Amino acid sequence: MSPRRVTLADVAKAAGVSRPTASLVLSGRGRELRISQDVEQRVLRTAEELQYRPNIVSRGLRTGTTRTIGFVSDTVATSRLAGDMIKGALEAARERGFMLFIGETEGDAELERLLLQAMHDRQVDGLILASMFTRTIKVPPSITASPAVLLNALPSQPTRLPSVLPDEVEAGRRAARVLLDAGHRDDIYLIGAGPALRDVPPESVAAVERLIGIREAFAEAGVEAAGARPCPDWQQDLGLAATRDLLESARPRALICFNDRIAMGAYQALDDAGLDVPGDVSVVSFDDHPIASWIRPKLTTVALPHYELGRKAVDVLFTEIGRDHATADRRGEVHRVPMPVRDRESIAPPSA
Amino acid sequence: MSPRRVTLADVAKAAGVSRPTASLVLSGRGRELRISQDVEQRVLRTAEELQYRPNIVSRGLRTGTTRTIGFVSDTVATSRLAGDMIKGALEAARERGFMLFIGETEGDAELERLLLQAMHDRQVDGLILASMFTRTIKVPPSITASPAVLLNALPSQPTRLPSVLPDEVEAGRRAARVLLDAGHRDDIYLIGAGPALRDVPPESVAAVERLIGIREAFAEAGVEAAGARPCPDWQQDLGLAATRDLLESARPRALICFNDRIAMGAYQALDDAGLDVPGDVSVVSFDDHPIASWIRPKLTTVALPHYELGRKAVDVLFTEIGRDHATADRRGEVHRVPMPVRDRESIAPPSA
DNA sequence: GTCCGTTGCTAAATCGTGTTAGCGCCCGAT
């Protein structure tokens, strides 16, 4: 098929030197080891002419490093949102000349084990363990075989793995401030969680943290939420029901919805009640799901920075790879990626 | 960090045999080469006990096969739709013990070249060259270095590469039949392309093929489309404008929209005109974009089978890898993957 | 002339596996 790859031996032969000499020159250690300028130039030119490219598999065998990292997730590739995480990781890796193995576990622990095994069999230099939505995960024991980073996930048990997460607390503050800055102080309601910290969907890290941030920002401004309607799950129909329920007994002037699907339900309930967004009621939300730009008026929301999360995970992984194993005594730090506000059309000053 | 991997030499030593013997037993060629049952059992047991796993990097160096395939696309990972292509490919590959390298070119030829290079440097066993939407692509010359398959793409110049594509012509027939089966014969309009084969967006393979299928099914039934409004691009606002334009001069009883975004625009125009879907006008479309299930009434559409496309691409790639290079004289076949109809709520019998 | 230090390169080992050729043993046939 193809005329066989050019190997280091070919280059050495064509340049009239030994294989190790060619290797030294090409790995940039020529100076250090006193290879003459003459030979150095000859080797470099020959390599260029023959279009030599080192075989990374072979190099991997010798050096143990394959310039490859594994990206294992529960079901990231499917969702559009989290596809951006992969994209961020992909680009950050490419900038360093690394490639990505992708694997999906579908939440199956056995599958996860096999996948990690398959990646270790291929001598990946590091691993990213990603979750589609923020949650605590059980860290598989075999993960310690190489440097690793948790992405969008927290370890259920203390570990030395670093993790990368969206800054949900700050996001909560920002959502609250969007309303405060627009002049809202009264009749602000929460849909999806609250008012107490225990009124959250089970296992939702994001819910708790967003709520904390919201309450912080409110407290700072001396404002208090007028009320809240928690939802057991953050789905559109539950958001619709919760908002409907709220409207029976109250007349909100602003809503903080805990995610965009809930906001979509809220839109519907408000529309049914003849209330205008943002004229009568302002709505702010979280996630920046694609529907946030589909629905009218376009939804102002605090975005999950998937792309940046992916990039950051790779960055952290590289410092982890670079770290001397001897100094690996630090406990897994948590890196927070800021969630940006997407200002759209669902916010207005409070109605008179 | 980890206590070093168990190697074949470890197994051989523990079992009291030579390395090659262990290798032969574990590669299943023990019988063939008359290794005694006794030794065979001993080796197998020891390997099991030590949890031996062959190092694929090393094997790759020796055999040239890394049990790895490369998936290079223009911008697949980002879009939710095409994420399913990756998922299909991922699963099909996993079933055979293969892993996937993912790469995105963003349509940049230079990036593509570098990416293919990086994959060849890692000795991938095969490549899938994917496009997010069906189109003709210029096949990079370096692709011939390994077996390859085009996914959702046709070569702009004749090549021996096989390609995998959605069966758009049959999809066109199916969309037409959805209406015919519901009893529609008159006042059926096309939005997005037609009526002539040249009235299509530039470079859109799908448009031409869908149109052909539609006209075939109509011809078979002795029906003719009442008219058509082509769009230069298949976006929502253009679908809205085209449908609005149509409604000024006609009163359709059924629309075939060339994709779901156009259908969404059509919904809006129909709603503005006070027409009910499907009571007054039935709508059928293509793609099964996520919005098809979001909008009300839910849209009946002929789905792009992304998941199956991904799987099929891997299947075809494997027959390509397995094919003896000597017999590689066959010219690139085109494999068509059926597009299934998603029956939803936008179709009704024609109004009286 | 001998010894030593420097310069500039190469021989050889290594990574973990797969594969080919061949070695020693035992048995039966001549």
Add this chain to the structure above:
DNA sequence: ATCGGGCGCTAACACGATTTAGCAACGGAC
């Protein structure tokens, strides 16, 4: 007793790179 041949395994090389140790040549000092 010798030879041929099947049996059961191992020695040795290969894959394509990196890395350590060391060799040859030369110049200068004594």
